[in-house]
Amino acid sequence: MMFAYYFKLGVRSLRRNPALTALMILTLAIGVAASVSTLTILHVMSGDPIPHKSDRLFVPLVDNGPIKGYTPGDKPDDDQASYRDALAVLKAPVGERRVVMYGIGPSIESPRKDLGAFSVSGIAASKDFFGMFETPFLYGQGWGDAEDKAGADVIVLARKLAEKLYGNANPVGQHLRVMGYDYQVVGVLDTWKPLPRYYHIIGGGGSFGGNDEVFLPFSSAIRHETGHSGSMNCTARGEPGYQGLLNGECTWIQPWIETRTAAERSDVVAWLDNYAAEQRKLGRLKRNAPNRVYNVPEWLEFRKVVGNDNKLSAWLAFGFLLLCLVNTIGLLLAKFSVRAPEVGIRRALGASRREIFSQFLIETGVVGLAGGLLGLVLALGALALMALQSNRISAVAHMDWVMLLFTFVMSVLAAMVAGLLPTWRACQVTPALQLKSQ
């Protein structure tokens, strides 16, 4: 097959009618760019942040809302746990690891006098947080059972915060005033930014905008009566004071259970149902509502991490690409129909219909390639523009190799699909008619 020859013909024909060609390539490029940039954002936002574990990490929730005003089937008031239920998860005899955590916004008084005091956002979590979410450590490590039991004042810093406070030195062992108390640094996390931030969706900047800078033991935060930074839902008026909060039914804590295999989900469900039944006997959980267990993809879907606006953008981009395709068909039709004499001569010289078909299809492929190149440049520009808008978008507006390849494939395929009708028309030309004088 004369692929190389047809390819050269294709390139040469592009130059013959520059205005028409430019219009075709531009239209195709814009359509491809629009689709690819919105798809890239969607792709990053809906990616699985921890693929090898996402089906065996679970959020177990009971509904501890009041029975007054409740109709069976109503949505639960919150997707977090109360202190009592969170502790129950921590002690549960299921799974390899269990973590409870809540967002905090502590003040830091740096040893460096010039920095003064400032607030950071972080997490108060039990010891298995680091193992469960596989956080990379730059220096030191997390803490253990003893620190959890004692509510020890130890802290792990994120890399950026450690560099801000201590420069490039290893700060393990140093002391820091956190929330007015003296904490000891036991570890520094290396740069860790899973997208979406699936372990800390509620509050604290959300799944894409937030940054956790400190991690300290859950029991230590409770011991110091640290308030939450995030969302708390209270449906009954509890006793006043922090102890009242711990005894009451306000929900503000996020529980997680990790099992060894995905199949052990049934164990988690069974334990949760058992626990809820016991609590009902004690007079709690009056709603008798079904308990919920979400694995990571279900949790992301349930919390609508990929919002409606992003889906709208993706659909819009496809509609736009469709328009560009139809437009390209029209332009290609115009382009090929003026070449009828050329086709007539080639056919008269012996080219079969199939060879004419391949020639023109390859020509559309060349248009597709050119459109893909321009489309890629436009898409990168569009992503850069979108990234300027907000922190959230700039976190996800990055093209990886998959999307890059996808751009070219989509462009060439789109051009070829658009070219099918015009190409078929071109082959139908009868040589005899064309060879006569027009």
Add this chain to the structure above:
Amino acid sequence: MEIRPILAALLRNKTGAILVAVQVAISMAILANALHIVNVRQAVAARPSGIADEHNVFFVNIDSIGKGGPEQHLAEQKRFIDVLSSISGVQGVAQVGQIPMTNNGSTNSVAVDRKQTNETANAAFYTTPGNLLKTWGLKLVAGRDFQPGDFKDIDSDTTKDFTDVVIVTKALADKMFPGQDAIGKTMFFGTGEEAIQSRIVGVVERLQTQNAQVGDRGEYSTIVPIRFTNLGWANFTVHAEPGQLDRVMKDAEQALRKASATPIITEFKTIDETRKERYRADMAMAWMLVTVSVLLLLITASGIVGMASLWVTQRRKQIGVRRALGARKVDILRYFITENFMITSMGVVAGVLGAVGLNQFLVAQLEMARLPLGYLVAGSFIFWLLGVFAVYGPAWRAASISPALATRTA
């Protein structure tokens, strides 16, 4: 005007006509919905928050205070108000528990009867030890502002004490007591036996909740004359004189730091910035849709121009013959414009169906709003006009073809 010959010519040359009609249909379906969404988002982002002079108001959150207990916390909060009030260029200062449009704050269930099991509404909880209505310019439409005797300083760690009086927004008053005067009526925070009752003494026209949700839910707010002395933080809002906002903010930061014995953390923000952040996503979507709409029109126009140019080229001899037989330039022009109008009309009809269908999909899958008929009418006009403008160039070229072409063979 002879429609039949034009129709006959079109039917013989269906492909090109169908392609143009399909482009018009797709464009219109997308454009109608896009413009509707832009309007909806714009309207949401333009809603007033209730603060009268937003451009000159800012707030500051001071953290890490009151370490010495409730009395010290109370003294510090009072001192901060004095410090802020004494800065030149300040029209009003108030301490307030939360700020609208910040997505930061708390709400309460409210009810009108202790026997209720369901809440009447969920309302934002603004607390202030005074001067809030004046600082924010909130308009009273009924009743009165708080009086000195109404205010309470409460340590919620040790007591369940609460306020006796409350000011509500008009939206909330209408929801709780439709058609009646809310002044003097009793409302309840919470439901059931443990609900706390309060007497409504004033109604303000508007104050959005801290989340500023779409719809009525974003307009239900309560203002109570309470200052909490056990929180460890405090919010203050300042109304500066026009043109002095930046300077007042700088002076305020210096003054506040000097006024506190222990290191404090301050975070300053203007209401303008807050508004921009709250509606950033909506405005971004609106801009993207506007860009897409412009591109849609351009691409459809280019499609019409392309196809019309092709037909003009293909029919040169035919046009020459017609001119030689006596057709005027304007007849040729009218021919092409009429032909284009028929094609565009087909596209518009399909586009109307497409727009409605697309809207059904958006309403069902993506929780968007229903498309009002006006957009379909507007869309039709836009594309008819677009068609006429796009085809004018090629049509004029056709009309300029000389009759002498009829006698030539090429």
